[in-house]
Amino acid sequence: MTVNPAHTALWPAPHASGAVDATVHVPGSKSVTNRALVLAALASEPGWLRRPLRSRDTLLMAEALRTMGVEIEEGVGPEGTGEFWRVIPAGLRGPATVDVGNAGTVMRFLPPVATLADGTVRFDGDPRSYERPLHGVIDALRALGARIDDDGRGALPMTVHGGGALEGGPVEIDASSSSQFVSSLLLSGPRFNQGVEVRHTGSALPSMPHIRMTVDMLRAVGAQVDTPESGGEPNVWRVTPGALLGRDLTIEPDLSNAQPFLAAALVTGGKVVIPDWPSRTTQPGDRLREIFTDMGGSCELTDYGLVFTGSGAVHGIDVDLGEVGELTPGIAAVAALADSPSTLRGVAHLRLHETDRLAALTKEINELGGDVTETADGLHIRPRRLHGGVVHTYEDHRMATAGAIIGLAVEGVQIENVATTAKTLPDFPDLWTGMLGA
CATH class of the missing domain: 3.65.10.10 (Enolpyruvate transferase domain)
Incomplete structure (x- = not known):
């Protein structure tokens, strides 16, 4: 070795x-860059990310989306505007293999995307990624109609058998170990046939600002999201099915x-x-x-x-x-x-x-x-x-x-x-x- x-x-x-x-x-922000990549890949038209973060986690996300058929063009804008990525959505497809590294956003945000692919998508990563909790995403996707092979581990490595669509609907999860469990389902929710209703059933949710970030970014691309803050039930988030808009976004x-x-x-x-x-x-x-x-x-x-x-x-x-x-x-x-x-x-x-x-x-x-x-x-x-x-x-x-x-x-x-x-x-x-x- x-x-x-x-x-x-x-x-x-x-x-x-x-x-x-x-x-x-x-x-630029990793959290914003990786959410923006997922939303752009699921949109109905091309979008732009300006000044994206180029780091291990974001490059893993971009490459993973490419393996599933999304086109991501890289370039440099006029002086002072920095780098840009142009994301051109395509029909998501397998077979594909995704390397998540040790990136929580990649290992949790992309399995719901993979359920929309036509074909199998295998997820693997660094040894530490095998120890990080993923059960909340896996169990929720199964409840929503997905087929996932993980040998009962609730963790990586695993294979998602994409069917080109996912029925969606209501689901209960315990996201007390990671707010990313909630964000992962919300990000892909507009593309599920029935949208998604995520109900958190565990103890206090950590990192609530990251969920608010997900909701804000969904709304910015045209998604309808009901949240506890907007008068909904405590610990319940609902995303209505619908098309997402391409966006020209400068990353903070x-x-x-x-x-x-x-x-x-x-x-x-x-x-x-x-x-x-x-x-x-x-x-x-x-x-x-x-x-x-x-x-x-x-x-x-x-x-x-x-x-x-x-x-x-x-x-x-x-x-x-x-x-x-x-x-x-x-x-x-x-x-x-x-x-x-x-x-x-x-x-x-x-x-x-x-x-x-x-x-x-x-x-x-x-x-x-x-x-x-x-x-x-x-x-x-x-x-x-x-x-x-x-x-x-x-x-x-x-x-x-x-x-x-x-x-x-x-x-x-x-x-x-x-x-x-x-x-x-x-x-x-x-x-x-x-x-x-x-």
């Missing part, structure tokens, strides 16, 4: 010699990927500007403005973008991150450098992400001299004087960026496999060193 050298290479995390003062252009910057750069301003008492920060968005990362302000910073949203300034002090925080769990690693890294303890709550579902993020954060921060304790649904972090060492990333992009944040304040931190950041944030090492003026 050969090992990719990038997976064992150690990257010396740059140490900040003073306050950061930088403008950082953050690439990925606000969750802006986190390490904002954290750099907070940790060093400096200033970072993120251009094109939207004034209205469903991205969970927008909550960073509130959280990092509570931890000692200040922010101003201007016509140009977000200006975030650190005060020179970092304070602990007690916060429920249930709706914005993906922000937990970066917040934990900042909390480890704070002047008082922190409690991060509502994120038990992170044990099922790219890695068990709660266990990983506890182990890695503690091995640098920290004092982190896992709780039933989160972390308790007592700041201690940290020292250098190796931060293992477990092929998890947010573990890598969390380690880089700590490295700003602690000399001698090395990040194992920093290349894993390419999952959602291409060129992170160059963006990071560029921010520091290196």
Whole structure:
């Protein structure tokens, strides 16, 4: 067995010699890009994605749709407009094999699409993808009339036997382990014969902003969606069958990927500007403005973008991150450098992400001299004087960026496999060193 050298290479995390003062252009949102690709592939006419994120997860999504017959043309627009993808829908077809990598959006959003294909679609991916929950999607699709072979695992690898259509209708699921179970059914719902009515039956849903993002994007392409927020039943979403419009969409910057750069301003008492920060968005990362302000910073949203300034002090925080769990690693890294303890709550579902993020954060921060304790649904972090060492990333992009944040304040931190950041944030090492003026 050969090992990719990038997976064992150690990257010396740059140490900040003073306050950061930088403008950082953050690439497009992964969550928006992958939803937009699915909706464009299911539309009745071509659509455009401008400034899409080109990362491992989005390229896996684009290639998967191509294997099912969708045409995706890539190009570069006039100066200043950036790259674009033109998506030309076609009759979905098999046989096809989809490599999901370790992308939750690909492994969960595309099986419903595959039920609409004429032929079989096999789904496979990285070893970790076999451990991530998929039962909610599989069980729901079977209840809606799909035929799926998964050998009873409720996980990858599996084969969807597409019949060219799916009856659809009402279905009950427990999506407490991932809000993507709900989004996956809603995205394809307009193409089901009866649409879809998704009723969540489990405990509290995590990452609700991502469901709101799905609903907003569906409505923007002409879908009729009834939600709890629009006067419907609690925990019930209904999508009416109908054609989807092609759209010309400019992808917002990925606000969750802006986190390490904002954290750099907070940790060093400096200033970072993120251009094109939207004034209205469903991205969970927008909550960073509130959280990092509570931890000692200040922010101003201007016509140009977000200006975030650190005060020179970092304070602990007690916060429920249930709706914005993906922000937990970066917040934990900042909390480890704070002047008082922190409690991060509502994120038990992170044990099922790219890695068990709660266990990983506890182990890695503690091995640098920290004092982190896992709780039933989160972390308790007592700041201690940290020292250098190796931060293992477990092929998890947010573990890598969390380690880089700590490295700003602690000399001698090395990040194992920093290349894993390419999952959602291409060129992170160059963006990071560029921010520091290196």
